[in-house]
Amino acid sequence: AHVARRLAARGAGHLLLVGRRGARAPGADALRAELEESGAVVTVAACDVTDPERVTELLAALPADRPLTAMVHAAGVLDDGVLDSLTPARLAGPFRAKVTAAGVLHETTAHLRLSAFVVFTSVMGVVGNAGQANYAAANAALEALVASRRADGLPGTALAWGAWAAGEGMLDDGVAGRLRERGLPSMEPAAAATAIERALGEDDALVVVADADWRRFAGTAGPRAATLLSEVTGRDEDNDVSRPAVSRGAFGDLLAAVPAAERKRFVTDLVRTHAAAVLRHTVPDSVRPERAFTEMGFDSLTAVELRNRLAAATGVRLPATVLFDRPTPAVLAVHLLSRLGAPGEPGSQSGPG
Template identity: 55%
Template sequence: MLASWRRQQRERSTLDDWRYRSVWQPYTGTPVSFLPGAWWVVADERHAADGETAVAELTRRGAEARLVVLPERLADRAAVAEHLTAATRTADGDTAPADGVLSLLALADGAVDDTQPVPPFLARSLALIQALGDLDVSAPLWCVTRGAAGTTRGGTVDRPEQSLLWGLGRVVALEHPERWGGLVDVPATLDDHGWDLLCAALAGLDGEDQLAVDGATVLVRRLVRAPAGAPAADAPDHPGTTLVTGGTGALGAEVARWLAARGAEHLLLVSRRGADAPGATELVRELTEAGTRVTVAACDVADRAALAKLLDDVPADAPLTGVVHAAGVLDDGVLDGLTADRIATVLRPKVLGALHLHELTVDRELRTFVLFSAMAGQLGAAGQGSYAAANAYLDALAEQRHRQGLPATSVAWGPWAAGGMAATDPAVEERRRRTGVARLDTAPALAALERCVARREPATLVAAIDWARYVPGFVAVRPSPLLGGVAEAQRAVAERADDSGASPESLAALLAGQTDAERRKTLLELVRGQAAAVLGHASMDAVEPDRAFRELGFDSLTAVELRNRLAAATGVRLPATVVFDYPTAAGLAEYVRAAIVDGGVVGVAPVFGELDRLEAALTGSAPDRSARIRITERLRALLASLNEDDAPAGGGGDTVAEKLQDATPDEVFDFIDRELGVS
């Protein structure tokens, strides 16, 4: 008895450590609806009226908004880039400035269906993301959705396909943090206060990048722990037929064994190859010997007609009572190389399969409806844009079914020790090891599944995450308030901040006092250190200065990570291809040196200290709305003067930026005192 109790306690402790869920919490700050700067509002041509409304509302709140309407025929990045260039050209032939880009493309109608596994809004959103990068537009992109599952309290979730963009957006935040704003879900209609809240979200709320406008407040997304608690008194039983898609794969087979051990009457194991799948014969024999009736069928679950026929053929003496959807494929790659066709490859089995199972069984008396999702959909994963989108949809579909009173359990799994789609990919395995995500042992993973099903939890993240190792890569370039609800993650964030103590400003100040030779040494050490961190090495000694990055193990994904880390450390915008254009640590360090020194970052290093003082003064006070508006206008005026490209009308004068470039620290401080009234 004591041994059994101890075993149960160990299992409970393990599950407590693995289980998380997403929640929506009211933003506790004070939203300010004033939205400064120039904004491009991008809308679908069939919903141009939404764009016109947005332009008017943003303009009312201080923005200089310009509408860009994308014709329906435009779906690829080159065409979108060309259209953006033409639509934002000013009368004098220049490109209109952009301090932010607001995409309303997801508000267009567009459901997942057999002929279109990738909704048009998702394909065009991807094209917009890529086109903005191709045009070197650094303004943050914000994407608005409507009715994405699980984002509004008490609302009807009727568009789970909107969550596809949420999954993709979480990956953009990791791969292109320097030009990502975030995601905002809105209700069916926005009143005047709703527009105030949306503009406040766009203006930036303490780094929040996953938000929802919900009635009278703004909600922010948080990941929190979801303790397992005691096992449910009534464990689910499995009479009749339980359908398992991906049933002959590594995870599907483990689920089949688990179901058989719990007395499943009849298992219908479905895969594309059916009985011809490797190991299928042995699996059937094993399950049959356990006393379970087994049928193996070949069926493409993305083919609605084929799946409907399969369900119609379920024996009458064992009606369908349960579904486990574990089918899926991978097609990983960075966003810059992603296409709608590649997304479709991943969405077909996972998303279409889940949708068809939902629609074809909605009138059947199911006891269980389980979707095998993945943590990429909840947290994002660099290099897995398609996979993150697909899994975010599964979680949303489960939320929708749950609110409709239907059985639904979506489990966003971390990697299993038993295998899975990515188990044989060395790059994925190395990335898993480096980020501190351990494989889940089969027995406790199945125990976690049982508790999720028994408690009718619609969406749960189950993953073994070492936050001390996971956090540094996740927040290397931009903070993530999402992790604010996990104490271990918050400690890791705080420790990282204490350990690094570095910033672009401190680096610039350091370089300002060094000789040219010392600068080269400092920046080479920076590049080698960041490269070592990306590859998971403890020391920069593993990164030889003149050895090619590819020989060291860099691929397109790790190249993006290195570029993002260096951009965050230096404050310099670096091209997406910089790691391949300068393929050694020595070459890349020299490029970074030129960008920093020749670009003037070092020359204005003392300015940053004064800006820090200004920031402290502003954050240490609590001005009323009128004062905030006046302060914002003054800051905008200073920003505009710094961004002047032309000399004064009289000719021959320097721009403010040029004057600052050549000014002494005392002259710079005098300028700030004069322009801002700060002393």
């Protein structure tokens, strides 16, 4: 809708708005009326753009005096979850909406003299994000399609968006809030849409459009993203805050200084402190040692965030599922003690992280 408004305001004579539900989509009639008031002729069509036959029929039905001259693919599907929870079906959903659809549009319009072929991707396909492996991969594949088109002399522009404001974009308030805490606040869509014109005017292949505190984001996104963003943030690898704040040996030395009888409480309090920070609680007392993480509101994304925090604090590498395998702060603390080989801790063991 925002792209259509922008195109109408810039004098587009005919807008073909395509979706699976066509005119039955919520708000379609109101949007068409608004665009027509701007002077544009508007056609709203129902079509599954992952079906080559349907798309070919749609293009063939266009009047000769209204040929297709530019294309914007703005569809997307989210099915977030940590890597261990992904299945072929969960991978297929985002790929169908992103890659399959764009591939069909590429093939069915390759013979046309398009002035623009614009695809909406995501900043998550550029830098990655916990819990979005399928969505990130689909968007990266879309950017590869654009690169292939340009290599063949065809127009192509990929816009890797940051989060759009809740209610206008694909994120709910909870996910939008977590991204904001990590340095990626939501953008106002009307302002973001101006980036399309600039990218086309400068003939860019890939443009990241995001309201971002890259230094803050790099500090929470893991070493790969931090390395990628080092030129933007001015952070070199030795100063990368996404790496463990202490080595495993250093934390082990710290723990060894704590009386043996106090070590479990010490590590439990560490877990509770970081869990409270992830849940945006002001004090760790709100996180009870024997209460399950799932009962506190942890999901797959916040579980990864806590895992990353604890790994940075202790130097111990932990799997993404550790909060579900060790379901309470007290149980997780015992597991950390065992992994650290804490002196005097029954059942402790040394070994690779």
